[in-house]
């Protein structure tokens with residue numbers, strides 16, 4: 019988002035405090051805070067993911083600016099107290115995430131407040147429609163190499179909250195199908211991920227096992243694992259995204275999964291050593307290798323003696339050196355075009 023701050027400068031006169039910056043990459047968010055030059059209490063920066071919030075804090079410190087930083091499962095969890103919501107939208111974000119943020123941001127605005135979207139696209143054809151859908155009207159800056167800004171005013175009486183979510187079903191082998199709710203901005207929206215399915219079809223989970231769903235997303239892996247670990251088993255779900263964790267809780271409850279634990283963390287903290295018989299990991303490979311490394315290095319000490327570690331990947335050659343380094347040995351099971359790398363301690 020190299021131009022977003024220049025783009026913001028063209029619409030900064032529309033901003034009235036208090037201001038909410040909804041999502042957005044850490045650097046542009048921090049720079050916008052600095053450009054606003056408002057007291058800390060007049061700006062809130064909200065993210066879904068604890069890791070992203072940490073990054074926003076780091077960037078704010080680096081640019082010498084201050085704001086309230088919060089992590090929430092839903093933007094509309096924030097109080098309705100803002101005169102401006104700024105959404106620095108990343109180009110690669112799904113349409114559903116964009117719609118969800120505009121919709122939820124609307125509910126945090128005071129009457130007469132402004133919603134301001136900053137789009138990286140030179141010719142953005144999505145946001146004007148999204149704004150009109152929620153606010154009725156939308157103004158925009160001319161198309162330029164900086165991208166485009168869109169602005170709308172909240173003029174109507176509060177409309178009803180509409181949730182954007184998709185329910186899907188999944189089953190493994192002879193197990194009963196389970197139903198899962200997914201929401202925009204969480205992995206994997208609207209379907210059970212093929213890689214996770216490949217892993218679950220080969221993972222050995224025994225009655226009574228303590229299982230860790232590492233990077234649980236909406237919790238499908240852990241819920242399906244509970245069918246094998248049975249009533250004496252225990253399922254722990256961990257993710258850095260609070261939206262994902264809200265879904266994992268919801269889905270575990272909907273599917274009657276008992277003996278559950280939910281951990282919100284970025285560095286696998288709070289899980290305890292030698293705690294699990296099985297760890298099931300499907301890291302976010304699109305992100306930096308840093309998270310894959312954390313999901314491998316950090317997992318080793320979490321396993322009980324004799325415990326089994328499963329990690330699914332399309333690129334086993336990228337993962338295996340690290341697995342050998344940390345676990346000493348591994349085997350690879352090919353399934354559905356994925357490699358499930360298995361290690362025992």
Ligand SMILES: C[S@@+](CC[C@H](N)C(=O)[O-])C[C@H]1O[C@@H](n2cnc3c(N)ncnc32)[C@H](O)[C@@H]1O
Nearest residue numbers: 205206214233234235257258259284300301302
């Ligand atoms: C590829 S998704 C897998 C989700 C889920 N297991 C599934 O099969 O649908 C990876 C997950 O890891 C989570 N994640 C990323 N960084 C993390 C971290 N530092 N700690 C915990 N979870 C993290 C992401 O939020 C995402 O939900």
